[in-house]
Amino acid sequence: MISITDDIIIRTVSRVLIPFIQVYALYVIMHGHHSPGGGFQGGVILGASFILYLITHGLEEAKERMSELKAGLLSTFGILLYSGIGLLCLIMGRNYLDYGGLSTLLKVIPAQARSLGILGIEIGVGIAVMGVMFSVFFDISTGGILPEDEEDLGVNR
Amino acid sequence: MYILHIASIPFLLVSFFFFLAATVGLLRFPDFFCRLHSTGKGDTLAVLLSLIGLSIYEGFSLTSLKIIFIAVFMFLAQPTSTHAISRAAMRCGLEPWVKKKEEIK
Amino acid sequence: MNIFLLFGMGLFSLVFLCLYRAVFGPGVLNRIAAISAIGTKTLVILLLMGFIYNRVEMFVDISMVYALLNFIGTITAAKYLEMKGEL
Numbered sequence: 001m002i003s004i005t006d007d008i009i010i011r012t013v014s015r016v017l018i019p020f021i022q023v024y025a026l027y028v029i030m031h032g033h034h035s036p037g038g039g040f041q042g043g044v045i046l047g048a049s050f051i052l053y054l055i056t057h058g059l060e061e062a063k064e065r066m067s068e069l070k071a072g073l074l075s076t077f078g079i080l081l082y083s084g085i086g087l088l089c090l091i092m093g094r095n096y097l098d099y100g101g102l103s104t105l106l107k108v109i110p111a112q113a114r115s116l117g118i119l120g121i122e123i124g125v126g127i128a129v130m131g132v133m134f135s136v137f138f139d140i141s142t143g144g145i146l147p148e149d150e151e152d153l154g155v156n157r
Numbered sequence: 158m159y160i161l162h163i164a165s166i167p168f169l170l171v172s173f174f175f176f177l178a179a180t181v182g183l184l185r186f187p188d189f190f191c192r193l194h195s196t197g198k199g200d201t202l203a204v205l206l207s208l209i210g211l212s213i214y215e216g217f218s219l220t221s222l223k224i225i226f227i228a229v230f231m232f233l234a235q236p237t238s239t240h241a242i243s244r245a246a247m248r249c250g251l252e253p254w255v256k257k258k259e260e261i262k
Numbered sequence: 263m264n265i266f267l268l269f270g271m272g273l274f275s276l277v278f279l280c281l282y283r284a285v286f287g288p289g290v291l292n293r294i295a296a297i298s299a300i301g302t303k304t305l306v307i308l309l310l311m312g313f314i315y316n317r318v319e320m321f322v323d324i325s326m327v328y329a330l331l332n333f334i335g336t337i338t339a340a341k342y343l344e345m346k347g348e349l
Contacts, residue, residue: 056337
């Protein structure tokens with residue numbers, strides 16, 4: 001089980017740098033069509049920032065920010081967003097993930113509807129990758145054994 | 158913008174010298190702490206100098222601002238990671254290298 | 263033949279010199295230090311490639327991500343060794 005680092009330099013520098021890393025990850029997700037990056041890469045950076053928080057501040061503090069339950073819910077929500085947009089295109093009479101069908105829903109021209117649809121897909125992929133990466137690191141670092149296992153899985157709620 | 162291209166060349170040359178010195182120290186020093194001392198200081202200074210030189214070459218734009226952001230990030234992150242490794246080595250019980258007594262005489 | 267190409271080739275040879283310490287270095291700590299130095303040089307090489315190909319606004323993002331993941335990887339390796347307590 002990872003405990004908090006008793007070194008003030010590592011804690012302070014990581015506390016200063018983590019918000020900038022997360023803002024940069026959001027930039028990579030949103031700016032993915034014009035520069036290298038996209039949903040997967042931004043999600044990896046976002047997950048890496050949470051992993052850095054877990055390493056430097058310990059498991060107890062990291063569970064308040066991002067628990068295993070929250071990571072699982074976020075990853076399933078990302079996949080739901082992805083497949084929901086895809087199925088919405090299917091309902092509108094086009095192929096799966098053919099965003100041109102969204103133009104009547106969003107009341108814009110088809111080219112703009114394609115851009116907005118791709119943005120929604122990227123956000124979904126980013127959230128899913130972030131949740132899966134954090135939960136994989138969580139499981140590996142704890143060995144699957146948690147002190148309050150029932151609370152974390154939401155059994156008693 | 159020709160004068161900016163000329164002004165960036167000394168930064169690159171000096172930074173290459175510091176990269177070379179850090180690499181020679183990494184290869185030739187006898188101990189882990191000595192090697193870390195070489196790369197930790199030399200690489201940080203060399204990266205700062207080369208990034209400043211490249212941003213001077215680029216001129217005033219969004220790209221040069223991003224390069225300056227990388228320089229600030231490296232200025233914070235590189236000494237921290239060096240500190241973390243050396244601290245882990247001390248915790249693992251690695252003894253610092255000292256000269257033998259008969260060699261001092 | 264410009265200055266960036268010469269500087270990049272010099273850094274490329276220095277990366278190979280660092281690779282000796284990463285492959286043959288005694289113990290895992292020397293390897294971590296050498297890989298951190300290689301990552302620092304790679305960051306500058308990526309920016310130089312952007313200047314050579316005239317696509318700096320694309321390569322600067324990759325360079326930023328490389329710096330970030332190098333930092334997080336080194337901190338993680340140090341934390342693992344510190345928790346393990348021995349070499």
